[in-house]
Amino acid sequence: MHSHDIDEIFDAFKCISRPEVIPTNDEPDIYLCEEIQQLLSMDLRTIGPHELIPYLAHVFVPCGSEADFLYLMPAMLSNWSELIDQAVEAPQDTCAYWFHAALARKDVLNKCLSPDQKKVVTGFMKRRLLEIISAQRWDLSSADEPNVPKWPSVFAFFGVISTDIPECWTRWWAMENEGHLISAVLWSSELICDFSANPLYARWRRERKNGWLTLWEMATEDFGSRWRAENLEFLQQTLTVKYLTERYDLATAKTNDPAFREAITKILAIMQNEPWRTINRIQELVEAFSTPELPLPAGKIDWTE
Secondary structure (H helix, E strand, O other): OOHHHHHHHHHHOOOOOOOOOOOEOOOOOHHHHHHHHHHHHOOHHHOOHHHHHHHHOOEOOOEOOHHHHHHHHHHHHHHHHHHOOOOOOOOOOHHHHHHHHHHHHHOHHHHOOOHHHHHHHHHHHHHHHHHHHHOOOOOOOOOOOOOOOOHHHHHHHHHHHOOOHHHHHHHHHOOOOHHHHHHHHHHHHHHHOOHHHOHHHOOOHHHOOOOOOOOOOOOOHHHOOOOOHHHHHHHHHHOOHHHHHHHHHHHHHHOOOHHHHHHHHHHHHHHHHOHHHHHHHHHHHHHHHHOOOOOOOOOOOOOOO
């Protein structure tokens, strides 16, 4: 993340006055109330995830309002941008989860921001999403199980709050850098292969019996959220066996890693021999992005063999 990006966020919200108090319900938790109120006395640039979690976990339900949320938005976005990085672990990254939930619960980007603020925030989040996708690497020679990346859930969440999935997808799947190439293959391999047969996991898959990436986890499902109609239509029209075949051919030509090229070739062969699996899983993924309730209907998205 470049410092000028977050400075642009602070500048977009400098017109928002600091509220005198964060409203709470009729029977507030006194400790929680005090913890939340102290946010207003802090420099926005010094607020960290530990201070934000109590607020974000309760905002728009027993406490908080649009006024204080917009005032704190620069601090929340600054923390979110750092917390979605792969190196950050729980419990701090729960702050990003609650931020996602709050944005979805109130539909903040579409109902609370001015057009200029929405443009700045959406642009910032798009750039950061594409940055963490481009940072993906994959060492097929390592016997150690890699950390589960965070970008799939951030991508899924972005489809809830913004209609810009087509733009993000197009830039991502153009595979202009090695990270975009690797992440596209990694993400889509879950639609093509059972976990035990996925060449990308060959060196350590015996230690696990279930799948690895959760493509449909939006971190907002419990709040009745679903993908925007424009995003669903784009995914349904774009994500096909034919499209994946074309993209895998491109990835094969572009990658500089012979081992990864071999894995791509094997995954492509699996899809060509058993296209029904990919077709079914694409449909189930679209249904998952369309479904605001959890758990998903019985028989949908198991993908654990």
